Amino acid sequence: MSHLTGITPRSEKNVTMTAAESLDGYRLVDAGDLVINTMWAWMGALGVSKQAGIVSPAYGVYxxxxxxxxCPGFYDYLYRSTPYVMEMTRLSRGIWSSRLRIYPDVFLSMAIPVPPLEEQRAIADYLDRETARIDTLIEEQQRLIEMLQERRASAVRAVLLRGLDSDAPLRASGSELxxxxxxxxxxxPTRHLCTITTGDEDSGNATEDGAYPFFVRGREVLRSNSYAFDGEAVMTPGDGQGGTGKVFHYFDGKFQAHQRVYVFTDxxxxxxxxxxxxxxxxxxxIALAGSNTVTMESLRRPLLAGFRVAVPPLDEQARILGYLDEQNAKIDQLISETERFIKLSQERRAALITAAVTGQIDVREAA
Known part of the structure; x- marks a missing residue:
């Protein structure tokens, strides 16, 4: 269930799913039923189902x-509109903001508008058309970002393997890839280029307003009031939520690191x-493709120490870095502008839905 797409059958989700051990407590859903994720309603995780099925006990069915x-379409938009999500947030109960729950008695007490049925249908049809246009535009911009990221990655790979001199004589690297x-x-080998160590902290020791960056096993950088490293370093988690061999950080200064984060220094x-x-x-x-670890769940120090790097002379490294920084800055600017456009489009989409379901615009005139 998504605050953007509403209810989606499990077969259409782009995630790895496993069958439940038991269906005890699961609830039947008919087409036209309103389904709410009890813990995530405050994020808009609800919607009117377009098909029959079942949901886990974590959901409420109305x-x-x-x-x-x-009209199912009208109320699907209404309940996921900003004002009603905010109202459900206000009425939800819980200690932690990320675990607020909305209970049936509270939800059923919420007042909602009930326009004539024909007007409900007209609003739903109007929003189907207009949000489809906006969604198509957003998808095009998201594809543009993917293309820009691929272009950047391709340019980086090429320069790191061939340099900037297209006429330079070549030799075999010793790696087929x-x-x-x-x-x-x-x-x-990496062991001849730097020192490889790890941090010694746990994520639970992070401090929200800490003075130093704290590099942990995910993409997010936390904060810490202490530091164990001071200087130029490259970090990558040995395992974690970000995916092995997918999360990397560069930093120059005082910082802290998790005990399962490899730190390259000196x-x-x-x-x-x-x-x-x-x-x-x-x-x-390169390194993980040749590893015997099928699942690639973790990195081991011997693999990192033996990882071979194509090293140009230092002056050529400086020229390559200058080129990559310049090219990446241009692409990053385009990506940033595209992301801002997507955000504005999403805000316009939400505002349009709110205006239509609360009667602020006459959809008959807008048709």
Whole structure:
């Protein structure tokens, strides 16, 4: 269930699902029933079902009274509109904001507008058309971001393997996946380029307003009031929520690190930021592709220590870094502008729904 798409059958979800051990307590849902995730209603995780099925005990199921003036499409928009999500948030109960619950007696006490049935249908049809246009536009912009990210990744890979001199003589790298590299470059194991260690803290020791960044096993950077490292470093989690070989950080200064985060420091023969570019680009496709660990659930220090890096002379590294920084800044600017456009489109979508279901616009005139 999503605050954007409403109810989605499990077969259509792009996630790995497993069958429940028991269906005890599951609730039947008919087409036209309103289904609410009890704990996530405050995020808009509810909607009118378009098909029959079952939901887990974490959901509430509400059915319109017989002969009620109830257009499912209208109320699907109404209950997921900003004002009603805010009202459900206000009425939900719980200690933690992320675990607020809305109970049946409270939900059923909420006042809702009941326009004539034909007007409900007209509003639902209008919003179907207009939100579809906005959704198509958002999808196009999201594809543009994906294309820009792919273009950036491709450019980084090319420069890290061939440099900026297209006429430079080449030699075999020794890696089938890497192919050839400039003959003046060396393939050097990571253990000869830097020191590899780990942090010694646990995520539970993070402090919300800490003075120093705290690199943990996910993509999010937390804060800490203490630091164990001071200087230039590259970090990647040995395992965690972000995906093995997918999360990398570069930092220069005082910081803290989780006990399962590898920290690369004391660089010699290679610039720290150059190492960051190379490790984040090639560790997963090269080192992990040749690993005997099928699930790739964790990184081991011997694998990292033996990971070979294509190292240009230091002056050439500096030129490559300047080029990558310039090109990435341009692409990042385009991505940032596109993300702002998507955000504005999503806000316009929400405002349009709110205006239509609360009678602020006459959909007959807008048709």
């Amino acid at each position: 059915r319109p009274r017989p002969n009620a003036a109830f 890497l192919g050839s590299i400039p003959s003046a470059w060396n393939m050097v 660089f010699h023969g290679i610039a720290g930021r150059y190492f960051y570019y190379y490790l984040s680009t090639f560790l997963r496709p």
